[in-house]
Amino acid sequence: MNDRDLTDPGEFVDPTVHDDVFLIHLAQRDPSSFSLLYRKYVERVFRYIYSRVGQVPEAEDLTAQTFLSALENFPRFRNNGSFAAWLFAIARSKVMDYFRRQRSTPLMENLTDSNERDLLSEVIHSERVATLSKLIANLPEEERELLRLRFLGEMTYAEMAQVLHRSESAVKKATQRTLARLQAQMEVYYE
Amino acid sequence: MSNHDLPTQFEDEIRRAFNVPSIRSDFVARLELDLINRASQARPSGFHAFRLRPAWVLIGLVILTIAFGTLIFGPQRVYAAIQQFLGYVPGFGLVETSAPLRVLAQPVSLTQDGITVAVNQAVLTATETRIDYGVSGVPLSAYPSDERVVGCTEPPYLILPDGTRQALEAPIPPDVNEATFVLPCIFNTLPGRVPSNWQLALRFVPAPPDFTVLPVVDLTTPTLPGSPTPTLTPNSMIQGDQSPEAEVRVEKVIETGDGYIVLGTVRTSLPAGKWLEITAGPVVTDARGHNVPYAYPNDVQPPDDSMESGSIPWALQFKAQGIEFPITLEFPSSVITEIALPAPVVIPLDLGGVPQPGQTWTLNQEFTLDRFHIRLVSVTADSREGYTFLFEANDPGLYDLSVEVEGASAIGGGGGRDGSGRIGKSLSFTQRPVGHLNLRITHLWKVEATPLLSTTWTPSSVQSGARDTSSPEVCLDANTLATLPNPPSSLKGTVIVSQTYPQMQIVRADLTVAQSQILVQGSARAAVSPDGDHLAYATEEGLVIQNLASGETTVIPGQFGDSLSWSPDAQRVAGVNANGQYGIFVLRLMDHQMQQVSNLGYESIAGWSPDGTRLYYTIPGHAEGFLLRAVDLQTGITTDLFTLERSSRKAPMAVLSPDGQWIAYRGDDNRSLYLKPVNGEPARLIMAPLGIAINGLAWEKTGRFLGVSLITEEAPEGALYLISPATCEGYAIPGISGALNGIIVP
Numbered sequence: 001m002n003d004r005d006l007t008d009p010g011e012f013v014d015p016t017v018h019d020d021v022f023l024i025h026l027a028q029r030d031p032s033s034f035s036l037l038y039r040k041y042v043e044r045v046f047r048y049i050y051s052r053v054g055q056v057p058e059a060e061d062l063t064a065q066t067f068l069s070a071l072e073n074f075p076r077f078r079n080n081g082s083f084a085a086w087l088f089a090i091a092r093s094k095v096m097d098y099f100r101r102q103r104s105t106p107l108m109e110n111l112t113d114s115n116e117r118d119l120l121s122e123v124i125h126s127e128r129v130a131t132l133s134k135l136i137a138n139l140p141e142e143e144r145e146l147l148r149l150r151f152l153g154e155m156t157y158a159e160m161a162q163v164l165h166r167s168e169s170a171v172k173k174a175t176q177r178t179l180a181r182l183q184a185q186m187e188v189y190y191e
Numbered sequence: 192m193s194n195h196d197l198p199t200q201f202e203d204e205i206r207r208a209f210n211v212p213s214i215r216s217d218f219v220a221r222l223e224l225d226l227i228n229r230a231s232q233a234r235p236s237g238f239h240a241f242r243l244r245p246a247w248v249l250i251g252l253v254i255l256t257i258a259f260g261t262l263i264f265g266p267q268r269v270y271a272a273i274q275q276f277l278g279y280v281p282g283f284g285l286v287e288t289s290a291p292l293r294v295l296a297q298p299v300s301l302t303q304d305g306i307t308v309a310v311n312q313a314v315l316t317a318t319e320t321r322i323d324y325g326v327s328g329v330p331l332s333a334y335p336s337d338e339r340v341v342g343c344t345e346p347p348y349l350i351l352p353d354g355t356r357q358a359l360e361a362p363i364p365p366d367v368n369e370a371t372f373v374l375p376c377i378f379n380t381l382p383g384r385v386p387s388n389w390q391l392a393l394r395f396v397p398a399p400p401d402f403t404v405l406p407v408v409d410l411t412t413p414t415l416p417g418s419p420t421p422t423l424t425p426n427s428m429i430q431g432d433q434s435p436e437a438e439v440r441v442e443k444v445i446e447t448g449d450g451y452i453v454l455g456t457v458r459t460s461l462p463a464g465k466w467l468e469i470t471a472g473p474v475v476t477d478a479r480g481h482n483v484p485y486a487y488p489n490d491v492q493p494p495d496d497s498m499e500s501g502s503i504p505w506a507l508q509f510k511a512q513g514i515e516f517p518i519t520l521e522f523p524s525s526v527i528t529e530i531a532l533p534a535p536v537v538i539p540l541d542l543g544g545v546p547q548p549g550q551t552w553t554l555n556q557e558f559t560l561d562r563f564h565i566r567l568v569s570v571t572a573d574s575r576e577g578y579t580f581l582f583e584a585n586d587p588g589l590y591d592l593s594v595e596v597e598g599a600s601a602i603g604g605g606g607g608r609d610g611s612g613r614i615g616k617s618l619s620f621t622q623r624p625v626g627h628l629n630l631r632i633t634h635l636w637k638v639e640a641t642p643l644l645s646t647t648w649t650p651s652s653v654q655s656g657a658r659d660t661s662s663p664e665v666c667l668d669a670n671t672l673a674t675l676p677n678p679p680s681s682l683k684g685t686v687i688v689s690q691t692y693p694q695m696q697i698v699r700a701d702l703t704v705a706q707s708q709i710l711v712q713g714s715a716r717a718a719v720s721p722d723g724d725h726l727a728y729a730t731e732e733g734l735v736i737q738n739l740a741s742g743e744t745t746v747i748p749g750q751f752g753d754s755l756s757w758s759p760d761a762q763r764v765a766g767v768n769a770n771g772q773y774g775i776f777v778l779r780l781m782d783h784q785m786q787q788v789s790n791l792g793y794e795s796i797a798g799w800s801p802d803g804t805r806l807y808y809t810i811p812g813h814a815e816g817f818l819l820r821a822v823d824l825q826t827g828i829t830t831d832l833f834t835l836e837r838s839s840r841k842a843p844m845a846v847l848s849p850d851g852q853w854i855a856y857r858g859d860d861n862r863s864l865y866l867k868p869v870n871g872e873p874a875r876l877i878m879a880p881l882g883i884a885i886n887g888l889a890w891e892k893t894g895r896f897l898g899v900s901l902i903t904e905e906a907p908e909g910a911l912y913l914i915s916p917a918t919c920e921g922y923a924i925p926g927i928s929g930a931l932n933g934i935i936v937p
Contacts, residue, residue, distance in 0.1 A: 035223050046214045057619050060218050064225070069225055127558070133208040153206045158360075165504045167285065168360070169318045180315035183201060 006191055027074065034071050037083065042067065047152035052095045058061050062098055064093045087160035090182065128186070131149055135185050143178040150175055193925060234750065270314075279445045279452070283314045284490035285407060290317035290365065299372075299393060302328075302803040303386040310372050310391055314398075315363050320349070322359055322393075326377055327811060327818065328902055330935045331773040331792025333377070333384035343376035343387075347640050357710060368395045399840050408444045427868065436461045439646040445491075447648075450510035452488050453648060457503040457522055464529040468638075469503060473522050477516040485509040486860045510879075513668075518916040524644045527590050527636050530561055535631040537597070538567060544625055560635055565587045568613070577601070577619035580630065587612055590638040593839040594618065597629035607767050619817040666919035667864075667912070668879035678702045678922040679915060684936035686898060687726065688929025689715035690886070697728065697929050699739070700928060702913075702936075705926020710789035711737070718755035719933025721849070727755050727764050732765065736780065739935075747783055756796040758803045759849075765806055765929055766795050777824065789829070790824045798847030807854070807869075809835065809845045817843045819854065833871045848894045853916070855897050857885045864888070866900060882906075887931030900931035 027034040045066055052061035069090050136144060149160045157175070161168040192247045278288040285451065286292065293315040300309035312426040313322045326345070349357050350371040357363075363370060364918040376382075398404070436459060443454040443815050459467045475483040507520070536558055551571040558565055564585040571579045571921040580594055590608060594616045595601060601618040667675075684702045687710070689695070695715045701708035710726065711717070714735070729751040736745045752768030762780055769776040769785065773792030776785050788806060797807040797819065804824055809817040816838030822829045835843050835856050843856035847869070855866050855877075862885055864878035886909045887900035897916055900909030911924035911931060915917040 034230050035227050038223055038226055043214050046208070047211045050211045056212060056215075060215070061619065063218075064222050065215075066221060067226060068229065069838045071229060129204050129207045132204050133210060136205070136208050136883075139350055146207060148209070151202060152209060152211060169287070179201075179205075182205070186201075 001069055031071070031074070033075060037087075039086065041087055045087065048088065048090055048148050049095060051148045051152050053098060058098065062091070062094045065094050069094070082159045082162055084153070085159040088149065088153055088155065088159070088163045132182065133184060134183055137180050139178065139182075143174070146171065146178055147177045211867075215289055228255065231764075233929075245878075255707075256486060262325040264929060267580055269466060270735075277407040279407050279491070280314055280402075280404055281447075281454070282312070282323065282490060286314060286321070286404075286922075287316045287318050288404065292316060292402070292404065293368070294398045294402060296394040296396045298392045301389060303389075305330075307387055308377075308389045310393060312397065313393065313396055317365075318362055320361055320363050320798070322372065324372065324374075325811075326374075328791065329377055329380065329385060330790050332790070333380040333767075335379070335381055340569075343378065343380055343382070344771075345375040347372060347374045349358055363395070370395075376642075380923050395928065397868050405445050405447065408446075409442070410444060411440075411442050412783055433931055436465070436526065439520060441520075441646060444650070446555070447508070449713070450508065450514065451650065452506060452508045453520075454491065454504070454506045455520075455646075457505065457644065461526065466527050467503075467524055468527060469522055473505065473507065473520050475507065475509065475518050478517055478522075481513075481515075483509050483514055483518055484669050486880055517647040519645055519647045521645040524673055525638045526641055527638050530635040530637060532560060532633060532635065532717045535633045536560055538630040540568065540570060540628045540630055542572070542578075542625060542628060546578075546623065547627060548572055560592075560632065561637070562586065562791050563635070563637075567716065571624070573617060573619075576621065576623040577617055578623075579615055579617040582614040582616070583612070584614070585728075588637050588639065589614070589635065591636040592616070592632055594632040595631050595633065596620075596669045597631050598626050599624040599628075636662070650676060665879050666877045666914050666916065667881065667921055669881060672923075675912065675921050675923040677925045682922070682936075684891070684934060685885065686924060686927065687717055687719050687933040687935065688900065688909070688911065688931055689717065690929040691715070692908060696728065697932070699935075700924070700927035702922075702924055702934075707927050710742075711735075712740070715754070716753065716759055716930070717932045719889075720757045720761040721936060722761055723757055723892065723933075723935035723937070725757075727757065729753075729755065729766070734766070734778065747778065747780075751778075753793070754796045754808075756798060756806075757800065760803055763803075764797075765796055766926075768792055769797065770931065775806065775822070777806070786824070788824060788827060794820075795842060797845040798851075801849065801851045807832075807845075807847050809838075809843055816840070816859065819843070819845065819857075832869070835865070835867060837865065837876050844888050846897075847892055848890050848892050848897075850891055853894075855888055855890070855916075857888070861885060862901070864897075864914075866897075871894055877914060882910070889931050889933045891934040891936050893936070896934065896936075898931050898934045900929065 016112075023033070023036045027037055042063065044060055046063045049062045049066070053059050053062065066087070070087055073090075089128065094128065136147060139147070146160065149155045149163060150157075155163070157172040158168050160175070161171045164171060168176075195545075210459060240710050247642040276287055277285055280286055280291075280292075287859055293312065293313075296593050297311040298309060298311050300559045301305055302308075302331070306326065308324065308326050310322060310324045313320065325565060347359055349361075349363070350373055351357065351363070351367055352369050359372075360920035361721065372389075372393050374391075376387045377385055377389075383593070390867075403714045437457060439455060439457050441453050441455040442489065445452040445454075457467070457469065462466060473485075475485055478485050485507040486509070488506055491506045491508075508791075511516075538558065540554075542552060549572065551569050553569045554567050556567045558567075566583045568581040568583055571577055571581070578596075582592065588830075591614060596618060599620055607758070609770050680703050682702055685699050688698050688700065688701060690698055694708050695713055697711040697715060697717045698707050699710050711728065712729050714728045719726060725737055726735075726739060728735050730746070733748040734748045734751040736747070737743070749770050750768075754765075754767040756765045757763070758765070758777075763777050765775055765777045765788075765824045767775055769778075772787070774790040775788045775794050777788060777795065778785050792808060792905040794810055796816075797809055799806055800821075805821045806824060807819060807821050809819055811817055816835045818834055819832040820829055821832055835845060835854070838845070839857040839859055839861050841861060845854050845856040847854050852869055853866055854862060854869055856874075856918045857863070858865055858876070858880070862882055863876060863880040864885060865874040866877050867874035877897075882901040883904045885899060886902050887898070888895070889898045891898065891913075895915055896913045899914060901910045901912065906928045908928040909930050910928055913922045913934075915921070
C-alpha cells in the first residue's frame with residue numbers, strides 16, 4: 001500500500017503494447033521496481049557514455065548520475081514515449097554537462113585519443129577492428145553518435161529518432177549511409 | 192536491431208571498434224543498491240513539475256514535446272491534391288507524401304481464448320510502413336509473476352506474398368498490396384500461457400479520397416511556383432520580441448480543422464561559456480491575455496533540422512475556438528554564464544590521515560567570489576576514493592562552481608545544484624588524497640533570467656468557427672477555472688481525498704469551509720459508500736470498512752487490490768485482484784463471500800448499475816481509447832459496450848453516474864474530462880485540458896455534481912472542483928488538496 005503512485009490512480013497500460021511498458025508500469029506502482037529498468041539498461045548506458053568520455057571512472061560517474069536523475073524524474077515520464085529514448089536523452093545531457101565542466105568540448109579528441117591509446121595497447125583488438133576503430137574515429141561527430149546509439153545503446157531507429165529529434169526515416173537513412181560507407185572503406189583496406 | 196541488412200559480424204566489429212570495456216559488476220551492484228535505497232524513500236507523487244533543476248526541465252520539455260499528451264482528432268478535412276512532400280495523418284504523424292499513400296482496406300482482428308489481436312490501420316508511404324495494431328484481453332496471469340523474469344519479446348513482422356519477411360516499418364513495394372502480419376507472441380507473456388504465432392492477412396488499397404492527410408505548411412521555405420496556395424502565409428507568422436542571443440521560431444503549421452499544430456524551435460547563438468536552459472513549459476496566451484490550453488502532440492516529430500547545435504524543438508497543439516489571435520508563446524528560460532576567476536580561491540583543509548568513507552567534516556568556511564558570498568558547509572569522504580564538497584550561497588544566482596584539489600589529479604567527478612539551492616561537488620581519485628589539502632575553486636557559473644523569450648503567431652485565415660468565442664459544451668476551461676467561486680454555504684457536504692504528503696493518508700474536508708480531518712494514516716484510495724456512511728480501503732492486513740460517524744473499523748482479512756467500488760445498496764464491495772488472484776471480485780460484506788466475475792487483472796471498475804445487477808469496468812482497448820465492458824453478476828456474461836473515445840491511454844478513471852446513464856472519464860491528454868451517455872452516443876468534452884493531470888473523479892450521489900481533482904503546479908496533490916454537467920455550474924473547493932475519492936452530500 002505504501003508505494004502506490006497516487007498521482008495517477010488506476011493507471012494502466014496494456015503491457016502488450018510496447019516494450020518496457022510492463023516494467024514501467026511496475027516502477028510507477030513501486031519505485032523500487034525501477035531497478036528492473038536499471039538492470040535492463042545500465043550496460044547500454046555505460047557503453048554509450050564510455051564511448052563519449054573514454055574513461056571508466058567518468059563513465060561510471062555519469063552512468064550513476066544518469067540513473068539517479070532518471071529515478072528522480074521518473075514520475076514525469078509518460079508511458080507513451082520510449083523509455084530508452086528518454087533515458088538516453090538524459091545520458092546525452094549528462095555527457096554534455098560533463099564536457100561543459102571541462103571548459104571545452106573535446107568529444108572527438110577524447111574519443112580519438114582514447115581509441116588510439118587502446119590501439120597501441122593492442123590488447124583485444126584484431127587488426128580489422130583496429131582499422132574500423134580508426135575509421136569510426138574519423139567520422140563526423142553526428143555520424144559517430146548514430147553508431148553509438150545504435151550499436152552501444154542498442155536502440156531502435158524510432159528510439160534514436162526521439163533522442164536526436166529527427167524523423168525515424170532520416171535517422172535510419174543516415175545510419176545506413178554511414179554503415180555503407182564504413183563497409184566500403186573496409187573493403188578497400190581488405191581487398 | 193533487426194531492421195537493417197548488415198551482416199552480424201560487421202555489427203559486432205563496430206561494437207568492438209568502440210573498445211568499450213565491460214562494466215564492473217561491483218559498480219552495477221552498488222549503484223543498484225543506491226537506486227533501491229533512494230527509490231524506497233521516494234514520495235510516490237512526483238508532480239512538482241518545473242521545480243526541478245533547470246537542466247532537467249530542458250530535457251523534460253523536449254521529451255514532453257515528444258512523449259506527452261495525445262492527439263485531438265480534427266474533423267474530416269480532405270486535401271485531395273497534396274503536392275507538398277510532407278503531410279500529417281492524425282494518429283500516425285508526419286508522413287512523406289511524394290508518392291500516393293496506401294492504407295489498410297479494412298481493419299482485421301483475430302480472437303482466440305478471449306484475446307484479440309487487431310490491426311486497426313496502416314499507412315504505407317514510399318519510405319516506410321506504419322501499422323497500428325493492438326492486443327486486448329490478455330489476463331495478467333499470462334505475464335511473469337517474478338519481476339525479474341521477462342517473457343517473450345519477439346517483435347511482430349510482415350511476410351509478403353513472395354515469402355519475403357520484413358520488419359514492420361520497412362516500406363512495402365508499390366506493386367505489393369497484400370501482406371501477412373505476424374505476431375510471434377504477445378509481448379512479455381510466458382510460453383504456453385496464451386496463444387502464439389498470430390497471423391492476420393492484410394490488404395492495402397490506395398488511400399480513399401476521404402482519408403485525412405493534412406498539409407504541413409513550412410513557414411521557412413518559399414512557396415514553389417505552381418504549388419497549391421497554402422492556407423497560411425509564410426513569414427507573416429514569424430514576428431515577436433526576440434532576445435539577441437536566442438529566438439523562438441514557428442517553423443511549421445498544421446491546420447487540424449478545429450485548431451492548429453505548430454512546430455518550431457528555440458534557437459540560440461550564445462557565445463562560448465554561455466548556454467540557454469528552458470526552465471518551464473511554454474506559456475501560450477491570446478490577444479486578450481487569456482491562457483490558451485495546449486497539448487503536446489505525441490505523433491508529431493520535431494523538425495528534421497533540429498539536430499543542429501543549440502536548437503530545441505517543440506510542438507504544440509491547440510484548438511482555435513475562443514482564441515483571439517495573435518497568440519504569444521513564451522518560453523521561460525535562463526542563461527548560464529561561466530565566470531573565469533582572476534585567480535583561484537584556495538581553501539586549506541585538514542582531512543586527517545585515514546579518512547573513512549562516510550566521514551564528514553563540518554567546516555562552514557565562508558569566502559566571497561565575484562558577487563557571491565559562499566560557504567563551504569562540509570566535506571564528506573565517499574566510497575570511491577574521493578570527496579564530496581557541499582556549498583551554500585547567499586544568492587540563488589550561483590549556478591555551479593568548479594573545484595579541484597591542488598596537486599591531485601581527479602579521475603572523475605560531478606554534482607551540481609540541488610533543489611534547495613545547495614551545490615554538491617564530488618571528486619574521485621585513483622588514490623584518495625589525505626592530510627592537509629588545498630581546495631581550489633577556479634570557475635563559477637551564474638544563472639541569469641533572459642529577456643523574454645517569446646514570439647507571436649497569427650494564422651493568415653482563422654479557421655471556421657474559431658472566432659466563435661462561446662463554448663456552450665465545455666463547462667470548464669483555463670479562463671473559467673480561475674474565476675470559479677467556492678461552493679455556497681447552502682451546499683452542505685464533505686469530500687474524501689487521498690494525500691501523499693507529508694504522509695499517505697485519507698482526509699475528509701468540508702465542501703465550503705477550509706476545514707479537514709485526517710481519517711486514516713498509512714493508507715489511501717478509499718471508496719465511499721453510496722449512503723456516505725462508510726469507507727472501504729485496502730491495507731496490508733485486509734480490506735478495512737470504516738464507519739465514518741464513529742470511526743469504528745472492521746478488517747476483512749486478505750489481500751485486496753485497487754479500484755474498490757460499493758454496490759448501490761452498500762452490501763457489497765467490488766475490487767480488482769484479491770488474495771493473489773487476478774480479476775474483479777465482489778465481496779459480500781455480511782458473510783465475506785467472494786464472487787469472481789472477470790480474470791484479467793487490470794480492469795478498472797467504473798461503477799454499478801443502479802439495481803446492482805451489473806458491474807461496469809474499463810480495459811485497455813484499441814487505438815481510440817479504453818473499452819467499457821459490463822458484466823452481469825447473475826450470469827457472468829460480459830458485454831463489450833463501446834470505446835470511450837479520446838480516453839486516456841494510461842487510465843481513463845471512468846466513473847458511472849449514480850443513475851447509470853452517464854460515464855465520465857479522463858481524456859487522452861490526461862487533463863481533460865469527457866462525459867458520454869451510456870447508450871453509446873458521442874462523448875462531450877466538459878472540461879478543456881487544464882493543469883497537469885486529473886487524478887480523481889467521483890460523482891455526488893444525486894448525480895448533480897461531478898467532482899474532479901486536478902494536479903497543477905500549485906497543487907501537486909490535486910486541486911478540487913465540482914462541476915454540474917447539466918448546467919456547467921462549477922465551484923472550487925477551498926483549503927484542501929488531494930486525489931478525490933468521493934463526495935458525501937447529506
